Amino acid sequence: MSSPNTKANPAFYAVIALLVFMSVGPVILMFMNSFKLDVDIISGTSGLIFLPTIQNYEKALCDVLWYEPDHVDFCSLKFGGAFVNSLIIALVSTILTLVIGCMAAYALVRFRFMGRDTVSLTTLMVRMVPPAVLLVPVFGLWNNEFCLDRDGLVGGAIREAFGGRGDVCLAGTHSGIILIYVAMNLPFVIWILQSFIVQVPRSLEEAARVDGAGPFQVFFKVVLPLIKPGLAAAAIFTFRIAWNEYLLASALSDRDTKTVPILIVNNMSEFNVEWGVIMATGMLLAIPPIIFTLFASRQIITGMTAGAVKG
């Protein structure tokens, strides 16, 4: 800023180019490697020049392809199923978190009631709880306590209908994973949305109330449309966490409810890593967040600054 002609300084643009290269480079590298055969990745003689192939993707998606690729003998990677699981869990938990979270945020901002400060403080406190801390209790509870007993009425009925070991537990079901994600994301969503709801002019709400709208109508018809940017930001952050989370999902899921991150970690820990296929699965997992980033970066940045600066 000292001199006005720094703008034209080529060194400055070189720095920017370097930064962009550094932040996007690894992603592009993964993207290119996902189209290479393992032989090409390991020999590494051809850096940029190679014959792109979709074999890796065919191998990863073999359980949902409508044809059988020649090079796949046995479909071991159930990527398609895991992708669907991830999608269900992330979408449902995002929607639930948003609805429940913005109602709570609204109440915290607009009403004075008993216990308001306690709730507000608790929300702030539980924001810092790491998923690893929840691992032990959630594992124990979801497997033992949160079960419909085999002797109970509902549990017995389910056992009659479906058989199985009798008791029905939250562990190993989509709803079990969704429940913990909603709980984990709620404090954050409430926190972000509070700063948006504060900005809604009170007079608008009062006008609606005078016209005879109940509190829920005021909330859904007046407040919600006005905080759309905040909702978008909160939705992206919640989706991102639910989509990317590994640890709790790995503790709670069984064979049929595996999510994509679990699949990737399981395939990584083997001794002989198939780099091409694993990069293809990684790329597929990264696509939704990348799309969000490209199309909604403004909302993401708004949400980030609102969430952090407005403590």
Added chain:
Amino acid sequence: MRTAMPNRLTPYMFMVPAVVIMAIALMYPLGYMIWGSFRDWNPSQTIGEAEFVGLKNYITLWNDPNFHESLGVTLRFAFFVVSIEMVIGVGLALLLDRDIRGISVLRTMFILPMMIAPVVVGLMWRYMYHPTVGTFNRFLESVGLPRVDWLGDHALMSVIIADIWQWTPFIFILALAALQSLPRSALEAARIDGATAWQQIVHIKLPLMMPVLIVTALLRLIDAFKVLEVILVMTEGGPGLSTEILALRISRTATEFRELGVAAAMSNYLLMLLLALTVAMFVFNRWQEARAARLTAAVQEET
């Protein structure tokens, strides 16, 4: 005309779903964990069957050299990650705070790393650090330098670099937002008084940004204790215990060693650490609000 005034139950109706879910899936599990940390508990037992052992788990951990090692790794990781990211992020914000065309495109590029799944980030870096086929060693070889054993001898450093790559943009964007909301008049006055760019930064910009920077650093610090997947994929805590941060050790104690009680006690130690940090952040926020209120009051009195 019917005016529906909110009655006293309305706020509770809005709060109920959130409170119920957080009570069932956050508060109850946390209480359950504290309860379980006093027990000798393995995964095949329910908590009622587990034997009550008092503070034994905590004392065992307190004297366990592996736990100390893990705690040390965690603290070192968090310290280096946060301090380096703060320096780079704030430095970049100061450097790039000017009218550049396409700054929004630039910011989009920068937030890409932190939107991508930690598992995938770990995967990319594990590939790039690979001793033979990895990008870095290949580059070093092509310019004639010796290979580096990234995930072996320098595992902690490599893990820190990967985290810096992923999270510096977070600091950068927050610092840039803080920088662009500074009062223009102060900067203008400094420029007229002939302050150099460096003097402006040290005496005006940094002090004015300080409140936001401290909150940012604390947020990042809390998040640094949550990092797990990146390290799990890159090194699985190894070699030895050199990158085994507490979160990873908790999950291994629970799943591999099958000692839920010890894992719960360890979680409690981590939780207490984080609680102290959160309280620090909270107190700082309150103090700052009070100071701001005092300042405005003082200004109003003068006029």
